Amino acid sequence: MQFPIYLDYSSTTPVDPRVAAKMAECLTLEGNFGNPASRSHKIGWKAEEAVEHARKQVADLINCDPREIVWTSGATESDNLAIKGAAHFYSKKGKHIITSKIEHKAVLDSCRQLEREGFEVTYLDPDKNGIISPAAVAAAIRPDTILVSLMHVNNEIGVINDIEAISKITREHKVIFHVDAAQSTGKVEIDLEKMQVDLMSLTAHKTYGPKGIGALFVRRKPRVRIEPQMHGGGHERGMRSGTLATHQIVGMGEAYHLAMTEMAEDNARVLKLRNRLLDGLKDMEEVYVNGDLDHRVAGNLNISFNFVEGESLMMALRNLAVSSGSACTSASLEPSYVLRAIGLNDELAHSSLRMTIGRFTTEEEIDYTIEKVREAVEKLRELSPLWDMFKDGVDISKVQWAAH
């Protein structure tokens, strides 16, 4: 085994070696290094051909037309372009936007910026399992609503929203629907013939492609308009200027092609490992899985070990690369806003661990993880005054604590 064991696939994935090989072919003098926008010579045409091939590969994974794909630098840029771009274009129709409290910061902060510009934003509450119900979206739509932005799969708890059902509502009300699919490509089937989504953010680096490349799907029928955020040479039909990074784009295309051909196999293997991990931990006392277990991507386990603080737990698990919803892992000293929004109390939010499994995780690594997590939780509970109190039958929620 190689240490630390990587269990943070929702943060980023390693590039698949098959992807890296394709990318390496697009860099040097002997390779496909040209500027895809060079129309005057063969080297430019060859680069353009590679970019268009990749565009088709990305479109195939989500079942759309390649002409609906706009290359960006990643999901953060796609979210900014979609939300600010659509809001600015349609602002004469209305100034109301709907999103949820558990979106990625790229969505929430884009919405905050629009609020400063005079837009009004409704932040929907998820249910206790972390899911945004279509009914909640329908209830929030007003005559002046122009945009709904929701994630397909949540990055912290891995739960899956019913995008197809929500898209029927937004389409019926003629409201633009943007979906952040950064966490769902290669994990959940995306069919844009069935999902009446107007804008969809995509990224390569969570699906075994490189960092620094993503895309925005912009529907052509019915046509969706956005105001560009990056001005320049008019690349990508004017929606996103900037020289196309051939090697990055080729990497994203190949990664999505592999995701499409291997999704079923990958998911089955990853789910087996996730269940093995959960089975190895769930018999411990005071252990809680956060978020819906059924409507969830295969690789995500977000679990709280009551009376143990997340950062100290990660310190004990230095051979594991995992993440926590504990305040101490963030600069803000606030526990995870996602876990708070699904109703976890502060203690359980501080006690959470997110372990995400992927293509290269092995059974041996999972067994080692189970052993180390159990050891660490037991050790830290021996150190925990809260565990003492729990064992003495004290109800910790009834104790008067002095907040500091």
Place this chain on the structure above:
Amino acid sequence: MAYSDKVIDHYENPRNVGKMDDSDLNVGTGMVGAPACGDVMRLQIKVNDAGIIEDAKFKTYGCGSAIASSSLLTEWVKGRSLEEATAIKNSDIAEELGLPPVKIHCSVLAEDAIKAAIADVQSKRGA
């Protein structure tokens, strides 16, 4: 976050972990922090008739720096008088452990804990 060697040492080999009998009049208990904030420290001291801290125990729910701060404090207060223990400052703890600014509150909590334990034993003894 990178931890100093001293924080790691206290975290891996915490000194004086345990619990004393709170009904003993010579035992003072300081419980500070709140679960909602991510750290709770329980520091206990046993004081002899001469006013010297004979023994100290702790348990801490919190990050590695909070555990290390309380562990270090139990080492420091043993053998000291109550007056000397009162004089320990959070900045001494932070400096000894090399805590970064974002973790200074852990050392503040440890100072609060020893002060609370001393106040407890003094009130028990009717001092």
